[in-house]
Amino acid sequence: MQPLTPYLALDNKAQQLLDQRDNSVIPLSYSEAQILHCLLQRPEAIISKEELLAVGWPDRVVALTSLTQCVSTLRKKLEPYPEIQLKTVARRGYELTISESSHVHMLAINDGRAIRKALVGVSWSVKLFGITLLTLLLCLWWYFSDAHVMLKHLHHWQADRQILLNVGGFHGMARLYHLDSVTSLHPSMWQKHLAPEGNHIEGMTHFGAFAAADGNNYSFTICPGADTGECAGEGIINITAIKAEPAGLNMQQFIPLSKQMEQRIRYNRIILPPAESNAEVTEHNYHADIYFPVAGELLVRTDLSMSLVYEDSDSGQFYFSACLTDQNCITTPIKYQLRGRFRQYHSEISGQPADVFQVTVTQKELIKPDNVSHSAMDFYREIRKHDIRDEELYFYRIYSDNKTAVWLVPLMGNIVAWTTYNQVSL
Incomplete structure (x- = not known):
């Protein structure tokens, strides 16, 4: 030939x-x-x-x-x-x-x-043009890829410092996660919302803690005993301040009130069926109760649930539900639900490990309440905005153990929440 x-x-x-x-x-x-x-x-x-x-x-x-x-x-x-x-x-x-x-x-x-x-056989000029064109196409593909969009969102977060918190009369350090645009990061931005005269919790000795700031919200979460090992999932406190004015939250009153609110109303209770060896679906469920104190207003609580159902090693179905009520039950539940597909990325925030869940929303539902108290009206407005705008969301899991996990959740902006973890086989 x-x-x-x-x-x-x-x-x-x-x-x-x-x-x-x-x-x-x-x-x-x-x-x-x-x-x-x-x-x-x-x-x-x-x-x-x-x-x-x-x-x-x-x-x-x-x-x-x-x-x-x-x-x-x-x-x-x-x-x-x-x-x-x-x-x-x-x-x-x-x-x-x-x-x-x-x-x-x-x-x-x-x-x-x-x-x-x-x-x-082609000339060097043709080869150079081809290499340049291929490089440009690869750059364009990368720029518009999901992974690059995820990295752009991730790089707005920093975790380069810790702050000192006094919760329940005990001092502990909290790892701080904040957007790079936030400049007010003094510990007082969190501490001022706890009334010093009522800042005592019976039996509190030590805790593990995380804090977050997105420029509008200042949130923190603690798990008693977690600074010396894993969180047992008991006594977790999630608090988010949405106003700049000191909330004046009395921790002595807050602990029994929160237990009463959680026992009285819980819409996202996870049902654990008996374990089955031939289960077809495994649901990874995360639950948290988040409290939003505002000076002179009723205490508002979010009953939050997130579930992941993996279809591959790094992707699957995502389910999210948040129900808001106030301490006097004036606000009938404001319930916001969404589902979508997630892709998981293993990454870091300022050297701290983080799992990023990029969620493409496919379905959402807002159940409007019959009554909304003045205290909960701001929350209804924010959730209504979510219902209108949510198309793609980012959830960051910044800590996990056998029983719990800490998340940065895109609710009312971005807040930190320590969640309990359950694996459900169906």
């Missing part, structure tokens, strides 16, 4: 051309095959008519018109391949030129040599 182009070859013995794109065959006469073979030995060189007559009709004496007719027939057979030109050079002979980069054709996948020749 003698290649003419990356996909066309001359089989001189069989007297035929083989098009490797579709394995079609173009038959040649003996003279046509010999003349083309001779021209291929010296591409772009002028071969005299006398030499071609001797090659095409050995041991025979033929008229020059035989050569002219043979070349004419050969040109017609090469017409489907415009990159191959059989030129007549006046009074001198014939010349074969092949432009390997003038036209783009499909290469035979199993013809490695043809592919290499096609790639190597």
Whole structure:
């Protein structure tokens, strides 16, 4: 086989051309095959008519018109391949030129040599243009990819400091997560919402803690005993301040009030069926009670639930539900639910490990309350905005153990919540 182009070859013995794109065959006469073979030995060189007559009709004496007719027939057979030109050079002979980069054709996948020749044969300017174009396309693909969008959101978060909190009369350090646009990060932005005269919790000795700030909300979460090991999932406190004015939350009163509110109304209670060895679905459920104290207002609570159902190692179905009530039950439940598909990324925030869940919302529902107290009206407005705008959301899991996990949740902006964890097999 003698290649003419990356996909066309001359089989001189069989007297035929083989098009490797579709394995079609173009038959040649003996003279046509010999003349083309001779021209291929010296591409772009002028071969005299006398030499071609001797090659095409050995041991025979033929008229020059035989050569002219043979070349004419050969040109017609090469017409489907415009990159191959059989030129007549006046009074001198014939010349074969092949432009390997003038036209783009499909290469035979199993013809490695043809592919290499096609790639190597083009000029450096064409190669440079191709590399530049490919690089540009890869950059565009990356810029608009989900992973890049996720990184842009992730890089707005920082976790480069800790703050000192006094909760229940005990001091502890809290890892602080904040958006890079937030400048007011003094511990007083969190501490001022706890009334110092009532800041006592019976039996409180030590706690693990996290805090967050997005510029509007200042939230913190504590788990008693978690600074010396895993959180047991008992006595967790999630508090978010949505106003700049000190909330004046009395912790001595708050603890029994929160227990009363949680026992009285719980809409996102997880039902744990008996374990089954042949379960078809595994639901990873996270639950938290989050409190929003505001000076002079009724205490508002969110009963929050999140569930992940993995379909692959890093993606699946996401379910979210938040129910708001106030301490006097004036506000009948404001319930916001959504579901969607998530993709999970393992990353870091300022060197701290973080699992990022990029959620594309496919369905959402807002159950409007019959009554909304003045204290809960701001929350209803914010949740109504979520119902209108939510299309893609980002949830960050910044800590997890066997029984609990800490999340940055896109609710009322961005807040931190320590959740209990249950695995449900269905």
